[in-house]
Each structure stands twice: as C-alpha cells, then as structure tokens.
Amino acid sequence: MSEEEDSKTVSRRDFMKVTIATIGGLITATYAFPAIAYVLGPALKQEASNWIQLGSVKKVETGTPTLFKTIIQSQTGWITAEEEFSVYVLTEDGQNFIALSNICTHLGCRVRWIPEKQGFFCPCHNGAFSKDGNVTGGPPPKPLNRFESKVENDILFVKRG
Ligand code: FES
Incomplete structure (x- = not known):
C-alpha cells in the first residue's frame, strides 16, 4: 500500500x-x-397576567359591597396550587368600582359586610371598617387593601398584586 x-x-x-x-x-x-x-x-413559566376575572359587572348592586368569590391557580415551579380568592366590589354610580380585600388588616381574618351597620366587621377582634374600607373601630392599623379593577365586555376584573 x-x-x-x-x-x-x-x-x-x-x-x-x-x-x-x-x-x-x-x-x-x-x-x-x-x-x-x-x-x-x-x-x-411566567404568569401571563395578574388580572383575575370575577364575573358579570351587573351582579354589583349600586351602593352595596358585593362579594365575589373565585378559585385561582398559582404555579410555583412544578407545584400547582388552588386558592379561593374573595373580594368585595362597591360602586356608587355603576361606572366606577372599588375592589376591596375581605382580609382584615389586623391579623388576617375575613371581614363580612353587615348591611344593618353599613360597614364591614371583623369577628376576630371586633375590627370595623366603613363601606369604602376605612377603619372605623377596633385594632386594624390600616384600611382594607384595594385592588385595581377594570371592566371589559361587562365582565369585572381585578388585578392581584
Ligand atoms: S384580625 Fe380583624 S380585628 Fe383582629
């Protein structure tokens, strides 16, 4: 070779x-x-949006905070968790909406709307809030948290921060 x-x-x-x-x-x-x-x-993976769909805006009664409840899913790595998300929505004119957390700012209990008192009440330590979420009594240190809200095609959304 x-x-x-x-x-x-x-x-x-x-x-x-x-x-x-x-x-x-x-x-x-x-x-x-x-x-x-x-x-x-x-x-x-990142969440596409923080906007949470609550439901029809027609459900909100003018002058009375209306409770919306929904289940939201959150993803942390490989774990998907579901949690209930509740928010009170108030409108005085049917155009502008205030979305209030139902979590007390004292120690995190859930507040309830009491129609007779025209305010929110926290049963844990007798915290009280006005219709628009300001503290009116008890130990809560600050008003109820507010969420940014929007209406699209008669559907109400809130932004969870
Ligand atoms: S947790 Fe609401 S008043 Fe204490």
Missing part, C-alpha cells in the same frame, strides 16, 4: 468517526431537548 493510499484510508476512517459522532449527537439531542424542556419548563 502506497503512502498516498494509506492517507486516504485514514481519511475514510476519520470521516466515519465524524459521521457516527454526528448521528449520535443528533439522536442524543432529539431526546435531550424535549426532556430538558419538560423538566425546566414549569420553573421558567
């Missing part, structure tokens, strides 16, 4: 090595990319 033929043989061998390595790499990538995406996907 001449020296030139020997170098061609080595060249073919190198070509086969590169070809086999390339095919092996493609096969590995075919399985590895979906597996990596499956594992990392939930951790990298």
Whole structure:
C-alpha cells in the first residue's frame, strides 16, 4: 500500500468517526431537548397576567359591597396550587368600582359586610371598617387593601398584586 493510499484510508476512517459522532449527537439531542424542556419548563413559566376575572359587572348592586368569590391557580415551579380568592366590589354610580380585600388588616381574618351597620366587621377582634374600607373601630392599623379593577365586555376584573 502506497503512502498516498494509506492517507486516504485514514481519511475514510476519520470521516466515519465524524459521521457516527454526528448521528449520535443528533439522536442524543432529539431526546435531550424535549426532556430538558419538560423538566425546566414549569420553573421558567411566567404568569401571563395578574388580572383575575370575577364575573358579570351587573351582579354589583349600586351602593352595596358585593362579594365575589373565585378559585385561582398559582404555579410555583412544578407545584400547582388552588386558592379561593374573595373580594368585595362597591360602586356608587355603576361606572366606577372599588375592589376591596375581605382580609382584615389586623391579623388576617375575613371581614363580612353587615348591611344593618353599613360597614364591614371583623369577628376576630371586633375590627370595623366603613363601606369604602376605612377603619372605623377596633385594632386594624390600616384600611382594607384595594385592588385595581377594570371592566371589559361587562365582565369585572381585578388585578392581584
Ligand atoms: S384580625 Fe380583624 S380585628 Fe383582629
């Protein structure tokens, strides 16, 4: 075998090595990319929006805080959790809406609207709030939290911060 033929043989061998390595790499990538995406996907996923749909705006009675309840899902990494989300919505003119948290600002109990008193009452330590959420009695240190709200196609949404 001449020296030139020997170098061609080595060249073919190198070509086969590169070809086999390339095919092996493609096969590995075919399985590895979906597996990596499956594992990392939930951790990298971001919530598309913080707007929570409450329901029809027609449900809100003018001058009376109306309680909306909904279930929201939250995703933390691979864990999906469901929680109940409640908010009182008040309007005095049917156009502008105030969305109030039903969580007392003292120690986190749920407040209730008491129509006879025209205010919110917290049963845990007798906290009291006005119709628009300001403290009127008891230990709560600040007004009920408010949520940004919007109406689209007669559906009420609140933004959860
Ligand atoms: S938790 Fe509401 S008054 Fe204490």
